[in-house]
Each structure stands twice: as C-alpha cells, then as structure tokens.
Amino acid sequence: AGFAVTASRRTGDENIAALRRGLAAVPHHLWDGQGEGENPYFGYLGLADAIIVTGDSVNMVTEACAAAKPVYVYDLPGGSAKFDRFHAAMLACQAVRKFVPGKVRQLESWTLPDIDDTGMVAAAVQRLLAARGKGQAIDG
Structure with missing residues (x-):
C-alpha cells in the first residue's frame, strides 16, 4: 500500500x-x-482504495465522490461560508469523512450513499420558483 x-x-x-x-x-x-x-488525478481516483482530498475545491471533492470510493477531506485554513455549507452537507449525508492527521490511523472503508444530484437540484429550483409565486409542481 x-x-x-x-x-x-x-x-x-x-x-x-x-x-x-x-x-x-x-x-x-x-x-x-x-x-x-x-x-x-482521474487515473489515481480510478485506482484508489480510499481518497484524501483537500477541501479547497468543491470540484475535487465531488469528483472524488463520483469515483464511489471512501473520501476523506483535509481542511485547509481559510475557505468561505459557502464551502463550509458544502462540506457540512457532504459530512451530514456521509459522503465524506474528515481527515485529521494524527487521528486517522487507518483509512476505513464504507459504502457511499446514493446522492440524487438531479433530484436535489430540481427540488431546489421548484422551491425557489414557488417562493416567487411562479412555480408549479412538476411530477417526475
């Protein structure tokens, strides 16, 4: 290894x-x-048993999650409230875990949840439109 x-x-x-x-x-x-x-990077994602990424790139985190491998995020100083919300959501749905040097002795394996990105985006758009009084429920 x-x-x-x-x-x-x-x-x-x-x-x-x-x-x-x-x-x-x-x-x-x-x-x-x-x-x-x-x-x-993409070759590494394909070959990895587990992935550790820095949290300074939403793309990097989501690309790692798309590889369907356990993903650990190493927090870097700085960031923004927007990134903090993203990382909190990823932790809450158990798509990632925090990587803390000195505390993680062995990388664990876990089954990543199915994340329905399209459904979440559609629901968010419907909520925004409904809040403006212009939305109609869309089935499907």
Missing part, C-alpha cells in the same frame, strides 16, 4: 516541498505539477 499524490500547477514550491517531507517515510508517487503531461 502507498500513496498516489497529485498537486496542481498552482500548488507552489513551498507546498510541494511540504508534501515531499510528509511523504518521505511512506511508499508514494507524487506528481508535482511541474513537469510535462496531464495531471494523473
């Missing part, structure tokens, strides 16, 4: 160095975003 870690071209040298230090004692492959070629 080991880690397949990918950065982005925006990660920066200081953060790449921190990743290298943190991974030094474990088997790993680090794509640092500095070389040629495509980011292997």
